[in-house]
Structure formats: C-alpha cells, structure tokens
Amino acid sequence: MALPRTYEDQNCSIARALEVVGDRWTLLVIRSAFEGVRRFDDFQEALGVARNVLTDRLSRLCQEGLLRRVRYQERPERFEYRLTRKGVELWPAMMTLLLWGDRHYAPDGPPALVLHRGCGGALTPRMTCGSCGEPLGPGDVEARPGPGAVRSA
Incomplete structure (x- = not known):
C-alpha cells in the first residue's frame, strides 16, 4: 500500500507549496484557468480528467484561495472558477x-509559443519579451501553437 504524499513535517516553503499545487492535475487546472477556462464542463473537456478528480481539485484550489467560485446561473445553480490574485x-x-x-521534453519543438501581444516576441526565462525587452505578465501574452503542437485530423 502506497504511503500518502504529504510534506507537513518539512519546514520548507517548496514542500508547503507542493501541499497545495503538487497533486496530479492541479497545475493543469491552473494552466487552463490562465487560458481562460472558467466552467466545470469546460475544464473537464479541456483536460479529460475524471469529474470526481476535477471536483476535488477545484474545491481544494478554492479552499486555498487560488480560485474563487462565482455564480453565473441561479436555477440550476452553476459557478465559474476564476483565478484570484494569489x-x-x-x-x-x-x-x-x-x-x-520546452527545453528538455519537447523534441519536436514547443507545443505552444507564449508571445508578447505588443510585438510578437517570445517570452524569456526572465519573464520579458525576447524582442522588445518589456517585462511581461499574464495579461501581456498570448499562446499560439508551436512547432511541437499536435495537429488535429
């Protein structure tokens, strides 16, 4: 029987962060939220994750304050999930x-390119634009298919 993966006994900020975002699917849920996914069914479709797992991850991310639930329909009651500042x-x-x-596990090239909306330059590891040098944040970029993107038939 596998032991539960917990880091509670470690006095380490990386370990504490992994308690929140280290579960399978969690970072992919957050990635989808950055891509504009908001609704449960859209997360499920985008990720192909089991509904019970997705329910767990969304609940945990809301409890931890990384996402917040916003009602968009009253009958039946339905919610969107939006990134918080955290x-x-x-x-x-x-x-x-x-x-x-991309550097170590994308043999055919990056599946997605993160480009500066302002000039089209690529995001650098310093979170700046590789063309104009501007500092970049999530609202300054857009993702486009890269050379390693899987083409749909």
Missing part, C-alpha cells in the same frame, strides 16, 4: 516550468 501570482512559476519543459 492564483495569478503562480504565473511566473508556471511559465518557468513551461520553458523548462
């Missing part, structure tokens, strides 16, 4: 992980 603060870490994955 959730948006994960953007540099997410982009660093993406760029690292």
